[in-house]
Amino acid sequence: MSFLGSLEVFIETGLIFSIIAMGYYVSYHILDFPDLTVEGTFLTGAVVFGLLSSHNVNSWIALLVSFVLGCAFGAVTGVLNVRLKIRPLLCGILVSTSLITINLIATSAGMTGDFTGQSSSSISYGRTVKTLHDVFFGELIPSRVKGVSVRDLIIFLVVAIVCKLLLDFYFKTKNGLLLRAAGNNGQFVKMLGVDPGKSKITGLAIGNGYAAIAGALYSHVSGNVNQSMGIGMIVIGLASLIIGLSLLKNVKFMKPTTKVIIGAIIYQACLTVAQKLGVPSAYNKLIMAVIFTIALVVSSKAKNKGGSSNVAVK
């Protein structure tokens, strides 16, 4: 693959995964909730997007529906934790395990009407399926410039930036400020006469809604949906978040959401470099975890040298 080609690939995947990382910014960084639901909701996003697109629903609407369903499952995790007092890790495990079934049945039922989940476990977009390329502003973008398919790149950039701006806007509102307060000091929120649990549920809904959007975009790139797509998304999301926030910690003018997007692209660049060095793709997930570990260690070293707050190692 040419240099431009690989540049395109890692920026593209970086933009997609930056959306998960922005979700983790809310649930993990602000609310300190290690949310394992993401692997399930990432796939849910892909399944919903795939099913709706292949049934000729406008794919931008499909993307929106993916987001809403992701939010809904995230809220379930939140309710399990806040109302039923189940530990954060267990809530994520419970919901993501349930989602394995839900995603499979949804795929099977959506493709063939079979509710036993035995007939079909994947969705592939044939040539006739219209996806984000073909509707709304997608058509206006030239598909290739100098052999690089800029259309996808621009579409993902637009989606990532919209997600970022929405989050930036949200944190300036009363509800958003309350969520930041809830992550920092639940007692303070209680003294305001509000149940901090509500903010937690909202935060998890946002985190998983964003993961679902990322899943939808990912299936758009790979042209199909399969049931193992969600695996590894927790590491990718968290690594992107932590790399972005710790590498750019001293950059004052940049919003955290921007740092997270850059972090996601850097992380994908590192993976691409590893592949370029000739590491077989079967080693991908291992390399992902190793790079993440290095990022964690480096970020905690930086803290010991007199940095202020740390992002990952407690």
Added chain:
Amino acid sequence: MLQLNNICTSFNKGTIDEMELFKQFNFEVKKGEFISIVGSNGSGKTTLLNLICGTMSPDSGSIIFKGDDITKMSEHRRAKFIGRVFQDPKLGTCSNLTVLENFALADNKNKTFGLTGAVSKKRIDYYREKLSHCNMGLEDRLNTPVGSLSGGQRQAIALVISGMTEVDMLILDEHTAALDPKSSETIMEITDKLVKENDMTAVMVTHNLRFATQYGNRLVMMHNGEAIMDKKAEEKEQTKVEDILHLFNEISIECGN
């Protein structure tokens, strides 16, 4: 204004360490009272405050506030009419938000937290004015994250914030205990001013006997879940630090210390 009727509470229920603190405990707070509560550790001061604020609920008995039974009401609902300042300055403010953002949140207390802008520029002068009463120069540090302020400054903000919306009752939970002598003096002065200016009803737990005698209009000493001393108005005015200390010593001898 507030009545605690026949309250029973015990800790470690069902274990060999079971300890019954309040046995048929009754306590009443009248409107306009500023009560100082003193007492040794484990005497039930903080438990009393926790019962009033809803942090814990009694095994039996009822808590009546302005005629309504609030025994089963959750902590955050009670916070709508009961303000609280804690011993730990970290609890009363949000460290990662700026002073301004803390005020903006407090300013919106008892209203909906919707999707409209949080910080209103029009209110900044009002916040500044509130902060200027503290004489700590905080009015010029609105954009500083609260986490980088000192404990005394944070406690001052927590106090101002808790008095900003109209709460019927202010609970002060050893709110000067974590501060140096100078800061605790300042915080007590701010507290007194706040309570007097807003005509508040307040319940303060303190280990500082001088504060207990100097401030407020009612003095209560707790021991083993009972109010063993309760002096009001003029009787309280005449009570000196030595009197309380004397009673304290008697209790200690009784307990074998």
